Amino acid sequence: MHDQPHPRRFGLPTATALVMGNIIGGGIFLLPASVAPFGTLSLLAFGVLTLGAIALALVFGRLAERDPSTGGPYVHARAAFGDFAGFLSAWSYWTMTWVSNAALAVAAVGYVHVLVPGHDSKGANLAVALLALWLPALANLAGTRWVGAVQLVSTVLKFIPLLFVAVVGLFFFDPHNLGSFNEGGGSALGGLSAAAAILLYSYVGVESASMSAGEVRDPERNVGRASVLGTVGAAVVYLLGTVSVFGTVAHQDLVNSTAPFSDAVDAMFGGRWGGTLIALAAVVSIVGALNGWTLMSAQAPYAAARDGLFPAAFATKRRGVPTFGVIVGVLLASLLTVVNYTSGSSGLFEILVLITTFSATVPYLLASGAQLYFLLSGRREEVRTGRFVRDVVLALAGFGFSFWLVAGAGYAAVYQGVLFLFAGVLVYVWMAARRASRAEGPEATEAADVTAADPGTTPAVRAAGPEITSAVTAAGLAVTVDTTV
Template sequence: MSTATTTPRRTTEQPPAADRHTRRFGLPVATALVMGNIIGGGIFLLPASVAPHGTISLVAFGILTLGALALALVFGRLAHRHPRTGGPYVYAREAFGDFAGFLAVWSYWITAWVSNAALAVAAVGYLDVLVPLHDAKPATIGAALLIQWLPAVANLAGTRYVGAVQLVATVLKFVPLLLVAVGGFFFFDSANLGPFRGDADGSAAGAVTAAAAILLFSYLGVESAAVSAGEVRDPRRNVGRATVLGTLGAAALYLLTTVSVFGTVPHERLVESSAPFTDSVNLMFGGTWGGAAVACMALVSMVGALNGWTLLSAQTPYAAARDGLFPQVFTVKRRGVPTVGVLVTVVLASLLTVYNYTVGTEGVFETLVLVTTFTATVPYLLSTAAQLYFLISGQADRVHRARLVRDAVLALAAFGFSLWLVAGSGYAAVYQGVLFLFAGVLVHAVMSARKRRARAAAGTVNPAPLP
């Protein structure tokens, strides 16, 4: 029997205890959280990552933008009905019960800390512009770990500082993005674009799908405001608006900057680049001063993204732990931040970073990105399916009749979009992602058994007889 019919639900999130370290997010900060998490380190490296597929990847960007907007609107509607911390976890559990909720929180948690490792790898590429590491493995690993732990310290200081860092980082990251987006068109040369399809042997649809699987990393974070709904002021009103505004702003910058980089950096050089925005600015203005300035801004952007993603990676298991589906230690919260979740996440991301640099740096970023593509689509699929469930079941408290058709079309589009991304992740990413996902089944079995024993001890449920 679904727990949706046996477990009472809390419809609102209690505000964090008021102190000088805690502050609820308004619409500007919530929008900055969405944009900051979407426009993280991904955009600063992804033009080079998709360059081998050719300029057909711009078509993938356009399709991804439409899909991301559909997801944004669906998350906005879901957050309006369930304004609680947890986002996809809350929606999946409300619709389908504990196991679906656990799969959503487990896969989203994996996405968060693997994304942090990928962001650290991307950040090191730009740090190398400022402080040449010359592929020295100990120095590279140390730099990547430092980039991960600084945002974790900001999170542990409290939500007030998380919001401040996020707002400043979001504003500062616009400088290099706007510089490349606007300035690049004055130096645009169509000869730099390279082939329309990098892999002429495959189909156009296959090339678009493969490019989209990598590019999805650049749109991870569309659900940020929904995940942190409990920390957003007036979440029924602000979460949906922040989600749509943040996604639209990010999409506009993505398309402009990617086209600009493609047109200013020769294709052969872009394919090999570890800092494509720096290369673009250096080619625009000559010398290296511009590229160094862009590298600084890119690092600020990545630290800001890690700041937001670290919070999200702690919020989701916090919500599940309150419901008994994650270890109770994840409910420890100080200054508005789930401290244990932050620490566990940064430790796991650090270990993954060290492992990937130890076994070899070739294609590390792309490998991590494709794994997150698969794991991210699991909560997206469950969330859109939950929205369809709420609409089809016709529950009066969840459905606005006049909006039924529009909401259903959006949910179907978002579901199909997420399923398409699973297909585009590739066999290797799906294989690794499934291993991560199935490892969580054992965790769910242990947590479910403990939860049932606790209920039995309290006399609220009869223990099942042994066979």
């Protein structure tokens, strides 16, 4: 089902900013320190993962040529494998978005303390986290034009300081600061896999243009372009930034750093102003990511609601934005944030964050599988491709990347995620039952009309359907005429 005709508000620059802004959240500011214990081998892991992410971006672009509707991974999974697979994709994606939004808001609090020190209390922290959630939500409720504007501005504002550190840092690069290639020891393959497990989720968000395809101008062309450009742009920032930090901060200091980009700026120029600069960039980055992910939290249930797989309220749109989905998503994220700060234990919060690490992979696996299905099942014309071998290779690479994401999530994430995924089956059963009862309504009425017109038809004949009933009725009339004669 395609979106109703309406002005598409996201051009290629805005769609690209949506992808890049959603990929680059707050995690990048700790990333160099997170992978430093593995040595420069982690840069190789980054390169391999980048190729996988680009392959997945190309798969989403090809799928958008087939069906450029809002909902992206959900739309393609449902078209290939039916309602249940589509529901699992939408359910997984939806839960991932609002839980990860709560985690982003909590992450923003730490950077705000660097900018405004001296207000470290539970009440103040909660207020800052809720503000970080609701300001992007208000931009979303104002319409896609505001979403696009905020996304463009925030992406530029966070891209400039990160790229500044990445490029200028190369002039201060000192090879003596680097650790060994395989700092952790053991096999290089083991070190590569360990580093990749940390880096894997750096590229979650590659599907953002596909998810909002109904709002993108010329989506058959621009969804693929925005997906690839946004992924490549994020990769440039990631790779150059990590290389620069590796080369400007001594390895031993970097391993123990809690603010590697700030340490890099301080090492380049001296003083302690780097921390403030990077904290400001981090806040902008997180707010921009929340702006995009708030929209994503409404798009998957919107698409599913149009097909009767989510409650109908999620299908309401105003100014191009599924407003009910935005409100529900931000309320759930706010509730989780309140629980995090008031329960005295982060156990629930940590479990839900584990769920998101697995939930993000389900739509990717199903979308890649859908592309393979369309290519191999005699439905190649639906994906409009004359490059069969290339597209099969890309789909396999996207599936392999997604499968690697599952493996990198860890046992706890997969266990918790599968439980939450199967809990969604109850929602699917409820919605499917409602659809079935609505569908049976007109048929029951028609059967009652037939019975009233001809009480002599038996229940068995009525159950066989209107065609049989008509035939029996006609036969009865023929016999009556013959007997009369």
